[in-house]
Amino acid sequence: MNNPTAAMLVIGDEILSGRTRDANMHYLAGELTKHGIDLKEVRVISDDATAIIASTRALASHYDHVFTSGGIGPTHDDITADCIAAAFDTPISIRDDARALLQAHYDRANVELNDARLRMARIPDGASLIDNPISTAPGFTLCNVHVMAGVPAIFQAMVASLLPQLTGGAPLLSQTVRAMIGEGVIAEPLGQLAAAFPNLSFGSYPFQQDGVFGTNIVIRGVDASHLDAAAKDLSTLVKDLTT
Amino acid sequence: MNNPTAAMLVIGDEILSGRTRDANMHYLAGELTKHGIDLKEVRVISDDATAIIASTRALASHYDHVFTSGGIGPTHDDITADCIAAAFDTPISIRDDARALLQAHYDRANVELNDARLRMARIPDGASLIDNPISTAPGFTLCNVHVMAGVPAIFQAMVASLLPQLTGGAPLLSQTVRAMIGEGVIAEPLGQLAAAFPNLSFGSYPFQQDGVFGTNIVIRGVDASHLDAAAKDLSTLVKDLTT
Structure with a gap:
């Protein structure tokens, strides 16, 4: 059986302008x-209603899950x-369960739950809340879309609240073989090795270190014994090419 | 006149699996x-032909420019x-101009230009080459799509080769006001200020520092005098709210 599929939608002008470097994509991917x-696709879009609605519809219809980050705070650009x-x-409105969470949170801090903060209790009808142990204002799941905050610490806490509730498949395993040779040297035998293990994927990632070219070859798959066999063959191959 | 628009297409399983943290998006955005x-949209997709072709078509028809990173090396997964x-x-084939570049490069290093390395001379008909001062194998521009390497040092060098040839618009200016108050305090007056400067955009980015909530408010626009006026009003507002 195939694993469930997912897409991520990162919402925020600050990423696209280069002001902020996104951290949530890498975290969620892992x-x-x-x-x-x-995770099959990530889209980064601006705080623009047309773009958010169109991307949500496109991704929600193609993948089993969509995870969003950003744009659920109290300000005018949180849409x-x-x-x-x-x-x-x-329909969406201020929902009693979310309002109660915020009311208790701000009462404890002796801070007024003003209109701006109340915006964070706007939850679509029928959505279930995602717990936010850091700053209380909840995320939510509507259909197959999981809506979470953009602040990395809060995003990570929400992912930790949410993921155990979702049915996963077989974790993707990987083994990396590091070769101090350029991709051009290993490309052809690597292609042959990949053809011999059709249920594994072989990725090749060149790097430079002290002016010398090297290649990390990553083998990925869900079957540990196939992975071991392929990594052994690959190590032999690299050894032959470097000696 | 509006600035030209752009999208980026990041191609690589290693980003989606969480193995590698993408660095090129943040660099290109800046x-x-x-x-x-x-930059209006970024998509991250896997090394999958159907996904690459569909995303390229969708982005190239919606934006003035598309910049891609990844998947132009010599191995079987570079498609x-x-x-x-x-x-x-x-049509695409090994092109004489790209082959000559590679031949000279490998001759200098006394390395054979084998079939795998020759794959990097595959350039679509009519495309113009993008200079790669680091490892020679060129990127290319076909129609409005600029195809570049995924290795960050090479990607950056290719961007530096390419950007001066593209017509830009007015650079987006920004000013940041840092407020040691939560978003919930400033959200309402900030919304009013944003309404008073319709040609500027106001972004609000919460942070936590030593357990205290703060907010960076970033004003963006192309008109420096409007930006100065808005930043002055915003600073006064923040001062009033914190004293």
Whole structure:
């Protein structure tokens, strides 16, 4: 059986302008791989309603899960929740369960739950909440879209709340063989090795170190014994090519 | 006149599996902003021909420029050049100009230009080459798609070769005001300020420092005097809210 598939939608002008370097994609990619969910595509788009709605619809119809980050805070440019609701033609309003969470949180801090903060209780009808142990304002899951915050610490906490509830498949295993030879030397025998193990994928990643070219070859698959056999053959191959 | 628009296509299983953290998106975003080209969307996809062709067609028809990174090396999983050619129904073969570059490069190093390395001379008909001062194997521009390497040092060198040839618009300017108050405090007056400067964009980026919530507010636009006026008003606003 194939693993569930996923896409990620990163929402934020600050990433596209180069002001902020996104950290959530790399984090989510690693967590999904461990959980046996195959991340197939990531899109980064701006805080623009048309773009958010169109991308959500496109990704939600193609993949089993969509994970979003960004745009669920209290300010005027936080429009993600409303756009996700619109993508599914679902009504959205301040929901009692989310309001109660925020009320208790701000009461404890002796801070007023003003209109801006109340925006964070806007949750589409029928969505389930995603726990936010850091700053309380919840994410939510609507259909197959999981809506989370953009601040990395909060995003990571929400992923930790959410992932155990999702059915994963077989975790993708990998083995890396490091070769101090350029890709051009190993490309042809590597192609033959890849053909001999059709249920594994072989990626080749060149690097430069102290002016010398090297290649990391990563073998990926879900079958540990095939992976071991391929890594052994590959190590022999690299040894033959470097001696 | 509006700035030219752009999208980026990052091609690589290693990003989606979490093995590698992409560095090229952040670099390109910053360079395009300086050059006056508006990056509107980034897609990260796997080394899969169907995905590369479909994404290339979708992005090339929506944006003025598409920049790709990854998948133009000598190994069996380097399929980007062929997929870009297929996306435009253009023939591709080993081209004499690219072969001559590689031949001279490998002759200098006393290394054989084998079949795998020759793959890097596969260039679609009619494409212009993008100079690679680091490892010679060129990128190329076909129609409005600029195809570059994934290794960050080479990607950056190719961007430096390419960008001066592209017509840019007015660089996007920005000013940041740092406020040691949460977003919930400033959200409402910030929304009013944003409404008063419709040709500027106001982004609000919460952070935590030593357990205290703060907010960086970034004002962006192409008109320096409007930007100065808005930043002055915003600083006054922040001062009023924190004293």
